Amino acid sequence: xxxxxxxxxxxxxxxxxxxxxxxxxxxxxxxxxxxxxxxxxxxxxxxxxxxxxxxxxxxxxxxxxxxxxxxxxxxxxxxxxxxxxxxxxxxxxxxxxxxxxxxxxxxx
Amino acid sequence: xxxxxxxxxxxxxxxxxxxxxxxxxxxxxxxxxxxxxxxxxxxxxxxxxxxxxxxxxxxxxxxxxxxxxxxxxxxxxxxxxxxxxxxxxxxxxxxxxxxxxxxxxxxxxxxxxxxxxxxxxxxxxxxxxxxxxxxxxxxxxxxxxxxxxxxxxxxxxxxxxxxxxxxxxxxxxxxxxxxxxxxxxxxxxxxxxxxxxxxxxxxxxxxxxxxxxxxxxxxxxxxxxxxxxxxxxxxxxxxxxxxxxxxxxxxxxxxxxxxxxxxxxxxxxxxxxxxxxxxxxxxxxxxxxxxxxxxxxxxxxxxxxxxxxxxxxxxxxxxxxxxxxxxxxxxxxxxxxxxxxxxxxxxxxxxxxxxxxxxxxxxxxxxxxxxxxxxxxxxxxxxxxxxxxxxxxxxxxxxxxxxxxxxxxxxxxxxxxxxxxxxxxxxxxxxxxxxxxxxxxxxx
Numbered sequence: 228x229x230x231x232x233x234x235x236x237x238x239x240x241x242x243x244x245x246x247x248x249x250x251x252x253x254x255x256x257x258x259x260x261x262x263x264x265x266x267x268x269x270x271x272x273x274x275x276x277x278x279x280x281x282x283x284x285x286x287x288x289x290x291x292x293x294x295x296x297x298x299x300x301x302x303x304x305x306x307x308x309x310x311x312x313x314x315x316x317x318x319x320x321x322x323x324x325x326x327x328x329x330x331x332x333x334x335x
Numbered sequence: 336x337x338x339x340x341x342x343x344x345x346x347x348x349x350x351x352x353x354x355x356x357x358x359x360x361x362x363x364x365x366x367x368x369x370x371x372x373x374x375x376x377x378x379x380x381x382x383x384x385x386x387x388x389x390x391x392x393x394x395x396x397x398x399x400x401x402x403x404x405x406x407x408x409x410x411x412x413x414x415x416x417x418x419x420x421x422x423x424x425x426x427x428x429x430x431x432x433x434x435x436x437x438x439x440x441x442x443x444x445x446x447x448x449x450x451x452x453x454x455x456x457x458x459x460x461x462x463x464x465x466x467x468x469x470x471x472x473x474x475x476x477x478x479x480x481x482x483x484x485x486x487x488x489x490x491x492x493x494x495x496x497x498x499x500x501x502x503x504x505x506x507x508x509x510x511x512x513x514x515x516x517x518x519x520x521x522x523x524x525x526x527x528x529x530x531x532x533x534x535x536x537x538x539x540x541x542x543x544x545x546x547x548x549x550x551x552x553x554x555x556x557x558x559x560x561x562x563x564x565x566x567x568x569x570x571x572x573x574x575x576x577x578x579x580x581x582x583x584x585x586x587x588x589x590x591x592x593x594x595x596x597x598x599x600x601x602x603x604x605x606x607x608x609x610x611x612x613x614x615x616x617x618x619x620x621x622x623x624x625x626x627x628x629x630x631x632x633x634x635x636x637x638x639x640x641x642x643x644x645x646x647x648x649x650x651x652x653x654x655x656x657x658x659x660x661x662x663x664x665x666x667x668x669x670x671x672x673x674x675x676x677x678x679x680x681x682x683x684x685x686x687x688x689x690x691x692x693x694x695x696x697x698x699x700x701x702x703x704x705x706x707x708x709x710x711x712x713x714x715x716x717x718x719x720x721x722x723x724x725x726x727x728x729x730x731x732x733x734x735x736x737x738x739x740x741x742x743x744x745x746x747x748x749x750x751x752x753x754x755x756x757x758x759x760x761x762x763x764x765x766x767x768x769x770x771x772x773x774x775x776x777x778x779x
Contacts, residue, residue, distance in 0.1 A: 260615045262616075283616075284615075297527070300505060304469070304471065305472045306472045306509065308472075330518040331517075333513075334515060334517035
């Protein structure tokens with residue numbers, strides 16, 4: 228009986244730990260609108276790029292890492308250029324802002 | 336050697352000519368007997384005219400062509416006429432101007448604009464924006480020339496011309512993803528591996544929308560009126576009995592493929608042209624509620640490929656009784672704009688004034704002036720639009736028996752003209768229980 232209870236407590240503690248650890252590992256998603264002030268890609272075959280945005284609310288510069296092919300393609304053929312206004316969502320992973328959503332606000 | 340042969344077959348010929356002579360536009364494409372007469376031919380397509388005869392929509396003037404050139408509806412309250420590409424007056428806050436307009440995506444240079452004809456128009460066609468894989472979009476920007484005319488730039492560089500070929504998804508999406516006021520706003524689908532089985536299988540837009548002499552086949556979207564007169568449908572590739580299961584094949588007669596295979600939609604759900612919201616750049620945009628691709632559910636209706644067109648409603652016609660009708664999914668959208676109290680008709684809007692100052696009625700006044708409408712009484716009102724839902728195709732997540740034939744199923748059988756007793760029968764597990772129980776056994 229005591230063994231059964233002990234196993235129960237250990238299991239509960241493990242679940243709590245996993246939930247807590249999971250919460251820590253899942254970075255908060257940040258949202259911003261800002262103008263592109265700099266795009267750094269390292270050549271036509273680059274699989275990653277850095278884009279610096281000037282937050283329109285705070286005026287602060289935020290650099291995000293962009294890894295998705297669609298946005299990288301738009302950097303390479305200049306559909307997205309310095310001066311464009313962007314709606315961006317990113318997560319902080321290992322101290323870096325990793326883009327999860329990077330779209331021009333403008334349409335036709 | 337075989338692979339080399341395949342690669343060589345994909346290579347577009349004439350590159351030596353371009354290397355030697357550079358690229359001057361359509362004349363280069365037509366030089367040396369290549370693509371003769373193509374530029375003139377292109378001027379008679381929907382991509383150039385933004386209009387065509389529209390035989391399947393009610394309430395239109397016979398003999399007149401319709402399309403984004405001249406239509407008014409509440410996803411795009413302007414059109415190429417009243418809201419043509421122009422320099423928007425300076426924002427009172429920043430003092431900056433910008434270029435905007437419905438025909439920003441027109442593949443001309445704006446001097447030769449929507450529907451223009453003649454040699455200048457032929458020379459103005461931007462072939463490479465659709466056909467080059469290395470187009471530099473820094474060159475495709477609007478600017479004012481020395482005489483003050485607004486010109487749309489083009490990339491006619493040798494590098495772009497040397498990358499010419501069949502249009503890829505990117506070429507099409509340059510314009511088609513940002514229609515209606517932003518990325519994925521209007522149609523709300525992302526043509527990507529994650530969201531569409533055709534994209535996952537490596538297909539590009541023109542595999543289905545396969546052009547014939549630059550005439551692009553389209554489906555029968557109730558809100559996409561202009562067409563090149565040729566149509567695309569699932570049955571062009573998938574036969575009329577596409578399933579192994581006979582029960583599913585029996586559904587095909589009255590249920591469109593899209594109904595089961597496109598269970599989600601996305602994009603703008605509602606927009607208000609009477610209330611413009613100031614953005615970060617201090618210019619205004621119509622207030623818009625939008626969702627991602629796959630975030631919203633469609634509405635289902637009978638559709639016989641003809642369209643009810645009224646000031647407050649644009650959507651499918653059809654009925655259960657009519658054997659040519661099938662149940663289709665639609666993306667539903669509601670737009671608020673100004674209607675003329677005198678005629679009941681929707682009024683159009685020039686976006687330049689509200690974009691600069693937020694004054695929506697000034698936009699209505701400017702459009703009325705352009706159209707020669709002297710008397711009108713603007714009152715706000717709503718319009719409901721049914722958009723066709725024909726992308727975001729899925730095989731794995733397709734609807735199956737219980738998605739429709741259950742009490743909480745996606746189909747509203749009463750709204751689809753079924754009697755109460757029929758509904759009771761159609762939403763009972765007895766319809767599919769034995770079959771699904773067998774399937775479940777096989778799966779596990």
